Amino acid sequence: MSVTVSLRLLDEGAWVSVNDSRVVGNSDVWRLADHAVCDCETAFFVVEVFTETAVDARSVDVRAGGRCIGCGESATTDWLTVGRVDDGEFRRVAVGGVHVPG
Secondary structure, three states, X not given: OOOOOOEEEEOOOOEEEEOOEEEEEOOOEEEEEOOOOOXXXXXXXXXXXXXXXXXXXXXXXXXXXXXXXXXXXXXEOOOEEEEEEEOOEEEEXXXXXXXXXX
């Protein structure tokens, strides 16, 4: 049985909405490893805007524009998992961990 999930960007990319609920907002700092944002080994990337969303099987992925607070480089990430859909319910990933876009 497949479950349909509504996925949108709201407020000019400030929020990711899943099933008409704001679930992930910009301004979080994501630790990114193995990334193309900048030359820092680990980028401390502050999200300024979400630019695209996608659902791949159960994962909710975004591309995000922002800046590495370590070096100041601005960029847009590759696909970044922000959560998972389990039995139609969204579960956000822990922002504090290290994430690998792609």
